[in-house]
Amino acid sequence: GAFSVLDFDSFASVFNLRNIMIDASALLIIAVGMTFVIITAGIDLSVGSVLVFSQVVAALIMREVAGEGLGVILAGLVGALLAGLAWGLLNGFLVAKTRIPALIVTLGTLGMAQGGALLLSDGINVRGVPQQLVTTIGIGRLFEQIPYQVLIAAGITIVGGVLLHMTRFGRYTYAIGSNADAARRAGIDVSRHLMKVYALSGLLAGAAGYLWLARFTTTTIEGHGTDNLQAIAAVVIGGTSLFGGTGAMFGTVVGVFIPSILR
Numbered sequence: 435g436a437f438s439v440l441d442f443d444s445f446a447s448v449f450n451l452r453n454i455m456i457d458a459s460a461l462l463i464i465a466v467g468m469t470f471v472i473i474t475a476g477i478d479l480s481v482g483s484v485l486v487f488s489q490v491v492a493a494l495i496m497r498e499v500a501g502e503g504l505g506v507i508l509a510g511l512v513g514a515l516l517a518g519l520a521w522g523l524l525n526g527f528l529v530a531k532t533r534i535p536a537l538i539v540t541l542g543t544l545g546m547a548q549g550g551a552l553l554l555s556d557g558i559n560v561r562g563v564p565q566q567l568v569t570t571i572g573i574g575r576l577f578e579q580i581p582y583q584v585l586i587a588a589g590i591t592i593v594g595g596v597l598l599h600m601t602r603f604g605r606y607t608y609a610i611g612s613n614a615d616a617a618r619r620a621g622i623d624v625s626r627h628l629m630k631v632y633a634l635s636g637l638l639a640g641a642a643g644y645l646w647l648a649r650f651t652t653t654t655i656e657g658h659g660t661d662n663l664q665a666i667a668a669v670v671i672g673g674t675s676l677f678g679g680t681g682a683m684f685g686t687v688v689g690v691f692i693p694s695i696l697r
Contacts, residue, residue, distance in 0.1 A: 459587035467635035475678025482661035483547035488643035522636020526629030595683035611678030
């Protein structure tokens, strides 16, 4: 509001507000997954590297399949989502089954995913994604006004909010964050649920990577070193406790947009 009053024509323009929403879209998707993780009193430092790894996998698949068309685009999407899911499952397994602290596990997979991306791409950004991907998901708009990137991020956030606040999955997430031992005694399979939560975080990091790839037409190997910290900061700014048990998806949305607007 203050920025709009100080410089209304520049700040409160449709063009600027649209850019703010597009810039925040990928971070919002990551932050949705991070919200679940932090409510369980965990943390996921690997999301930025998983995003990059998923980008590289998707770009390489689309380059190998070659050509245009929905089939190529879907092949890249499936590759990105499966890559993210695989890293998330690894994080969840190590956190839940080996009882290694999440900070240590995800710090390790952060380096592994980044190294894997560099190995797969030979350290060079992969280019040449299908033009149809760019003109639709990348820069396309519904009714020539609402960017598809924003719609996708909004849809994922709404589904995440429903999952967190209106389902058994969400109740289990809060219960484990409040007191994992009590949740275990109440009959909740804590290990299995933690694996699902970290898998969700990895899956959404893969989805965010695909959106970035569609927008910039190239992988951004060196561009996501602080995504993990930005996502964690957004979730915490939104009122989710690092000690677990409390938090809300709406708060995460607010937490994502505050730094985006300030930038």
